[in-house]
Amino acid sequence: MHPTDFTLRGAIDALNEGIITSVDLTQAHLDAIAALNPRLNAYITVTGEQALAQARASDARRKEGVAGPLEGVPLAIKDLFCTAGTLTTAGSRILGNFTPPYESTVSANLLRDGAVFLGKANLDEFAMGSSNTTSASGPVENPWSRANDPDTRLVPGGSSGGSAAAVAARLALGATATDTGGSIRQPAAFCGIAGIKPTYGRCSRFGIVAFASSLDQAGPVARTVEDCAILLRSMAGFDPKDSTSADVPVPDFAAACARGVKGLRIGVPKEYRLEGTPPEIEALWEQGLAWLREQGAETVEISLPHTQFALPTYYIVAPAEASSNLARYDGVRFGLRVTEPNSDLRDLYERTRAQGFGAEVRRRILIGTYVLSAGYYDAYYLKAQKIRALIKRDFDEAFGKVDAIVTPATPSAAFGMDEKQDDPVKMYLNDVFTVTANLAGLPGLAVPAGLDAQGLPLGLQVIGRSFDEETVFAVGAAIEQAAGFTALPRLRAGA
Amino acid sequence: MSYTIEGRTGPWEVVIGLEVHAQVTSKAKLFSGAATEFGAAPNSQVSFVDAGFPGMLPVINEECVAQAVRTGLGLKAEIHLWSRFDRKNYFYADLPQGYQISQFAHPIVGTGTVEITLADGSTKQIGITRLHLEQDAGKSLHDQHPSKSFIDLNRSGVALMEIVSEPDMRSPEEAGAYLTKLRQILRYLGTCDGNMDEGSMRADVNVSVRKAGEGFRTRCEVKNVNSIRFVMQAVEAEARRQIEVWEEGGTVDQETRLFDTGRGVTRSMRSKEDAHDYRYFPDPDLPPLVLEADWVESLKASLPELPDERRARYVAMGLSPYDAHVLTLERETAAFFEAVARGRDAKTVANWVTGDFFAALNRTGLGVEESPVSAAGLGELLDLIADKTINGKIAKDVLAIMFETGERPGAIVDARGLRQVVDTGAIEAAIDQVMAANAGKVAEYRSGKDKLFGFFVGQVMKAMQGKGNPALVNEVLKQKLG
Structure with missing residues (x-):
């Protein structure tokens, strides 16, 4: 067996049993990256020497009998997490030269637990996108391709496209990701892997380049639900440096994966039956519910009446916050600065920001600035906040009746790199099933559940109560087990 | 007799409201752990939060909140147990985040009052509209290099209280008295050092004029005035300018102006048309600020005695209202007076402190806290009068010698044979x-x-x-x- 074929759980066991060393495991992944990254472009920065040094130190610790929960496990870190001494670009030209002197809390937690960092994963610029085509470092390719059309390059989804592609292609055992409107779940679904956006406040946002502060949440992507559970336990935890981080205990998520679903009530929101959803996605959804019933769960139709307003609400709130969060990229203190002789401050701003930001980021800054402007604030931003509260209330009421909600993860399988690029609204529709969990702050997990007629992976989504990731993992693991998803992408290490 | 300015068309009344920015006395900034000491080397007191680095987040400093609540209590104002921070968005080189965190819609302190005392001994209540917490910006230095501007972020993120008054003042004197009183209250509370020359306290002065019996006319805001004297001058200069505009048949436009202290006139900074659209919205990095009623009560219980109460107590001790006023102007003076008065006749002590002692301090140019004559020393001198060791006239000479030499009065009297003759x-x-x-x-x-x-x-x-x-x-x- 190729060392990159281990699951994260399997790798931890193998390391513990002395079957493999972290150095060998890390080297195998670095070799795979060297072979495949030129094509996939999943990593922006590969930190090979540092990774091997970390692996050696990890092996030494293990020899001394000191091993953290992730001791020696090689991971990819989305390039939105600041990593001390390592270039952190957020996929943007404007941070193209930015090396932070500090470590994000989430990545620091992983290092504390013994993880090895292979490098920084590609992403949509400032995490804005659903196809990983807006990165200043170029698009990421999905390691999967259509059976009858293997030459059309597909998107891995976004914004955590690099993280998902790297994990799917076996260029990392797992990866950090972030999710503002679906940026963990949609690429996980497109790449046939698992990914969870935990409850808002579960992971610290300190040191993560902000997109939309009230929606951003870090989470893991990995090849199994249990692997996600193991990673999330290390990533999560209260952080006094983030005022929105929650001071709640972090349970043993991996243990919850084995709980089973017997006696659970699973909600099926009728508003998620959208016109135009491909029949195979509808069918997969039904199949997923049937699997859960077979394992002893009860499925119940529920109503989330404000669902239809979620996407427009999201595309007001997120750009509004982004327009303010991205104001600090002004060419004054760090990052790109574009000036001409004798240019004044305004000129510096205009040139730096026009050249530093890509088209999608500029579009969202403009939308956000517009919806916060005097005269438009009440009609857009304030109204969106009210609808957001209603969407939250819908979920509160639903969770009075059910323990978890199951929906499709995405309205389609991965699409071609040149598709949907001409119409931003079409692109935004990718998030239709996922934005609600962000607006309500709830945990949402994507789990691979089957293939479409083209042989592309499709995922289901499990949404849970606030801070009840354990039930989400239990339901996700039950679907995973029943689905027996064993298909592999064409582009992968060792293939 | 109320204050008016005589124009060509008759007398004009002046309407004044003040927005005072007072730097909160605290060791650390409002949302970061960086220090706040005045006069440190440029950019030596800056955290990554203050410099707006990617991924940095604000965390509220509890001491700054306590200081704002104490100030609110001192202004006899309503304390809001629920308040919220908003972002005020604008671009400037010394504003690292591209927004200022401020409490626009929901301030921590609501309406209150400040009682001012005027020269004729009359008092007046000035309404406080609100007090809110906000962070300061950095400083742009345009005079360090021929073609470059330098930025000092030491002040970036420092906690400020913006204290907004009602348009209740009607003369430069009232504006001056209000600022003096506000400064006095803040210094008593220890919530702001009130050092206007170090920028810890600055005022935006809103001025309009009107004829008797009219409603308010358009006001102009004179920004960033940094002394009480300049505030009084700015009020008058701006009022005279507006009167001239109205009397020439023009209209006063709402705008932001600056006071040119050299020429004693205000000039336009920006008009309403190019006013910023600040795009205020709730800061998603900060949950609403929720205070426990018990916590506010405990701050209230530990509040020091404020100038008004202290003045009333002095009057009850037998002091004239004037002496009580003068002695309570500064917390240090009041403390000095009380140290001397302990166990002695309060009125005699007040006469000496406000008379010969103040006169001597004025001559030396020193403040009470730097006085070469301690409270114990002055007390000893008064004891020498009381027990008839010296008479009052000799005591004045002894006090002068004490100021010069720092010696104790007993030693001076003995060494110089000044003991009074009762034989x-x-x-x-x-x-x-x-x-x-x-x-x-x-x-x-x-x-x-x-x-x-x-x-x-x-x-x-x-x-x-x-x-x-x-x-x-x-x-x-x-x-x-x-």
Whole structure:
């Protein structure tokens, strides 16, 4: 067996049993990256020497009998997490030269637990996108391709496209990701892997380049639900440096994966039956519910009446916050600065920001600035906040009746790199099933559940109560087990 | 008689409201752990949060919140147990995040009042609209290099309280009295050091004018005035400018102006048309600020005595309202007075502190806290008068020597032989000598020229080098002159 074929759980066991060393495991992944990254472009920065040094130190610790929960496990870190001494670009030209002197809390937690960092994963610029085509470092390719059309390059989804592609292609055992409107779940679904956006406040946002502060949440992507559970336990935890981080205990998520679903009530929101959803996605959804019933769960139709307003609400709130969060990229203190002789401050701003930001980021800054402007604030931003509260209330009421909600993860399988690029609204529709969990702050997990007629992976989504990731993992693991998803992408290490 | 400015068309009333920015006294900034000391080397007190680095997040400093609540309590204002921080968005080189975190919609403190005392002894209530917490920006330095601007972020993120008054003031004097009183309250509370020359307190002055009986006319805001005297001058200069505009048939446009202290005039900074659209919205990095009622109560219980209460207490101790006012202006002065007054007659102490002691301080240019004469020293001097060791006149000389040398009064009196003479024999001898030398005057006095009594007292005291006990001198002199 190729060392990159281990699951994260399997790798931890193998390391513990002395079957493999972290150095060998890390080297195998670095070799795979060297072979495949030129094509996939999943990593922006590969930190090979540092990774091997970390692996050696990890092996030494293990020899001394000191091993953290992730001791020696090689991971990819989305390039939105600041990593001390390592270039952190957020996929943007404007941070193209930015090396932070500090470590994000989430990545620091992983290092504390013994993880090895292979490098920084590609992403949509400032995490804005659903196809990983807006990165200043170029698009990421999905390691999967259509059976009858293997030459059309597909998107891995976004914004955590690099993280998902790297994990799917076996260029990392797992990866950090972030999710503002679906940026963990949609690429996980497109790449046939698992990914969870935990409850808002579960992971610290300190040191993560902000997109939309009230929606951003870090989470893991990995090849199994249990692997996600193991990673999330290390990533999560209260952080006094983030005022929105929650001071709640972090349970043993991996243990919850084995709980089973017997006696659970699973909600099926009728508003998620959208016109135009491909029949195979509808069918997969039904199949997923049937699997859960077979394992002893009860499925119940529920109503989330404000669902239809979620996407427009999201595309007001997120750009509004982004327009303010991205104001600090002004060419004054760090990052790109574009000036001409004798240019004044305004000129510096205009040139730096026009050249530093890509088209999608500029579009969202403009939308956000517009919806916060005097005269438009009440009609857009304030109204969106009210609808957001209603969407939250819908979920509160639903969770009075059910323990978890199951929906499709995405309205389609991965699409071609040149598709949907001409119409931003079409692109935004990718998030239709996922934005609600962000607006309500709830945990949402994507789990691979089957293939479409083209042989592309499709995922289901499990949404849970606030801070009840354990039930989400239990339901996700039950679907995973029943689905027996064993298909592999064409582009992968060792293939 | 209310204040008006006489224009060509008759008298004009002036309407003034103040927005005071007061730097919160605290070791650390509002949302970061960086220090706040004044005068540190540029950019030496800056955290990554203050510099707006990617991924940095604000975390509220509890001490700054406590200081704002104390100030609200001191202004007899409503404390809002629920308040919220908003972002005020604009671009400037010394504003690292591209927004200022401020409490626009939901301030921590609501309406309150400040009582001011005017020169004629009358008092007036000035309404407080609100007090909110916000962070300061950095500083742009445009004079360090021929073609570059330098940025100092030491102030970036420092906690400010913006204290907004109602448009309740009607003269430069009232504006000055309000600022003085506000500063006094803040200093008593220890929530702002009030050092206007270091920028810890600055005022935006809103001015409009009107004819008697009218509603408010358009106001202009004179930004960033940094002394009480300049505020008073700016009010008058701006009021006169507006009167001229109205009287020439023009209209005053709402705008932001600056006070040119050199020329004593205000000039336009930006008009309403190019006013920023600040795009305020709730800061998603900060949950609403929720205070426990018990916590506010505990701050209230530990509040120091405020100037108004202290003044009332002094009046009850027998001081004149004027002395009570003067002694409570500065917390340090009041503390000094109380230290001297402990166990002594309050009124006598007040006379000495506000009289000779203040006069001496003024001559030396020192503040109470730097005075070479300690409260204990002055107290000892007053004890020497009370036990008749020296008389009042000698005491004035001793105080002067104490200021010069820093010596204790007892030592001065002993070393210089200033002890007052209470020996009747010595007094009689001096009187005899004076009467003998002035036989003609004695005859005049005895023939009814009573006014000469003072002359004899003076001569006797002179003969005794001022050390005669005044009461005894009087008494014996009266007997001898018969």
